[in-house]
Amino acid sequence: MMAGSESFFEKVYGVARQIPFGRVTSYGAIANYLGGRMSARMVGWAMNNCHVHRYPVPAHRVVNRNGMLTGKHHFGSPLIMQQLLEAEEITIENDRIIHFEEHFWDPSIELKAGND
DNA sequence: GGTGTGACCAGCT
DNA sequence: AAGCTGGCCACAC
Numbered sequence: 001m002m003a004g005s006e007s008f009f010e011k012v013y014g015v016a017r018q019i020p021f022g023r024v025t026s027y028g029a030i031a032n033y034l035g036g037r038m039s040a041r042m043v044g045w046a047m048n049n050c051h052v053h054r055y056p057v058p059a060h061r062v063v064n065r066n067g068m069l070t071g072k073h074h075f076g077s078p079l080i081m082q083q084l085l086e087a088e089e090i091t092i093e094n095d096r097i098i099h100f101e102e103h104f105w106d107p108s109i110e111l112k113a114g115n116d
Numbered sequence: 117g118g119t120g121t122g123a124c125c126a127g128c129t
Numbered sequence: 130a131a132g133c134t135g136g137c138c139a140c141a142c
Contacts, residue, residue: 008139027124031137039137044123049140064124071123121141128134 008034012046013053015107019061022088023105024097026065033107048074060084067100 015030027040027047034043043062048071050057060081064070072081072095082092091098 031124035138039122039139040124041122041136042124042138042140045121045139047123059123062123065126069123074123119142122139125136126134127136129132 008042009046009049010053012043013050013055013057015111016047016050016057016059016062017055018107018111019058019105022090022103024061024063024067024085024090024100024103025105025107026063026067028065029104029106029108030062033111044071047071058084061088061105063097063100067097067104069095069097 011034012030015033016025019025027043030043031038031040047057047059047062050059059071060069060075062071069081069085069092072078075081075084082095085092085097090103097103
């Protein structure tokens with residue numbers, strides 16, 4: 001129904017905002033949850049336009065597949081992303097999340113796909 | 117309306 | 130082992 005009226009971007013923002021405190025996910029995981037084989041590039045670019053969204057998007061909880069803070073430069077300062085993650089009890093070292101798998105939050109698993 | 121691009125991912129050389 | 134290219138799709142000019 002009208003649910004599909006929302007842009008793909010808003011879907012990405014919706015998933016990103018559902019990431020619980022102290023959890024992180026990857027661009028590919030979100031892409032996989034939304035469209036299966038959709039290119040993760042689109043997810044990252046959606047984050048680039050996150051400022052367009054009405055509400056703030058926890059883009060700092062979204063990192064690449066390796067748990068690296070690849071998009072930290074887009075927060076205005078390369079230190080913002082790390083500080084935000086450290087504020088959530090997440091340890092960062094060398095721009096990479098320590099114990100990334102433990103903090104990893106897969107939307108396709110947590111949201112079960114169908115939990116509308 | 118075509119071209120370029122983008123915070124990725126995975127495979128190939 | 131490490132670098133690079135292709136591919137994916139939606140948005141901006």
